[in-house]
Amino acid sequence: MTQSKDDVSAEVAARFAELVALVARLRGPEGCPWDREQSHESIKGLVVEEAYEVVEAIDEGDDKELASELGDLLLQVVFHSDIAAAESRFGVKDVIGALTDKLVRRHPHVFGGEKAQTSGEVLKNWEALKQAERAAKGETAADASMLESVSPALPAMLEALQLTTKVSRVGFDWGNADEAMGKLDEEMDELKRVSGGPSGSHEIEAEIGDLLFTVVNVARLLGVDPETALKASNRKFRRRFRYIEDRLREQGRKPADSSLDEMDSLWSEAKEGETANGKL
Numbered sequence: 001m002t003q004s005k006d007d008v009s010a011e012v013a014a015r016f017a018e019l020v021a022l023v024a025r026l027r028g029p030e031g032c033p034w035d036r037e038q039s040h041e042s043i044k045g046l047v048v049e050e051a052y053e054v055v056e057a058i059d060e061g062d063d064k065e066l067a068s069e070l071g072d073l074l075l076q077v078v079f080h081s082d083i084a085a086a087e088s089r090f091g092v093k094d095v096i097g098a099l100t101d102k103l104v105r106r107h108p109h110v111f112g113g114e115k116a117q118t119s120g121e122v123l124k125n126w127e128a129l130k131q132a133e134r135a136a137k138g139e140t141a142a143d144a145s146m147l148e149s150v151s152p153a154l155p156a157m158l159e160a161l162q163l164t165t166k167v168s169r170v171g172f173d174w175g176n177a178d179e180a181m182g183k184l185d186e187e188m189d190e191l192k193r194v195s196g197g198p199s200g201s202h203e204i205e206a207e208i209g210d211l212l213f214t215v216v217n218v219a220r221l222l223g224v225d226p227e228t229a230l231k232a233s234n235r236k237f238r239r240r241f242r243y244i245e246d247r248l249r250e251q252g253r254k255p256a257d258s259s260l261d262e263m264d265s266l267w268s269e270a271k272e273g274e275t276a277n278g279k280l
Contacts (some may be wrong), residue, residue, distance in 0.1 A: 027082055046076055047080075053069045054073055078092055189209060
């Protein structure tokens, strides 16, 4: 028998309340000493770690693991909320309320009288809505940059993606991926120039940065998430190098005991095997 929407909502609410109570117990006087001792600062790294594990589960297409990792990420929200509640600053109710209000406010085409027929129209209005929110809270000056909302604490690739995504919404962008690829060729030529001459490491670093920044833009214009693409390449590299290690281990050797030609040959074997099995 299929549950009604009301029954599902009630069950979700009950399970969420159970989770909040469980975390409160863990951090209570009779709970876990480790959980009780934690602060926002001591566990802030876990938020990033759990978020990346969610992404990995998505990339792997593993629904069971994704459900588990999303639970771990949700735990971070509830845990941080409980820390704040213990200090009478805010609680999970305030977190949910702020999110709900924000979702309604930023979707006037759904909950208000605004019109938006395409995702492009939604994104075009998005920046104006956020600017208005910040102005209402007195957080922005008249000459503030629209890029201030992109945290410089983000990983560099994600920061580059968000910066260029934002400015693209106001028309500051290449016309298409081909134009960005032309810039990619230009940056590669610049890197070759400085790396082959008397230039210092700072100039080489700057050109590598420009090259990577342009790669992010090419990926964005082609509709590819550069972080996901690089993660996939990292997994591929791990898989193929593990093949090299396994084949050498069968011979009683390690990579350090073999030549580059031998490892290159095994790499080609791994690549050919993956291609035959439909792997990229």
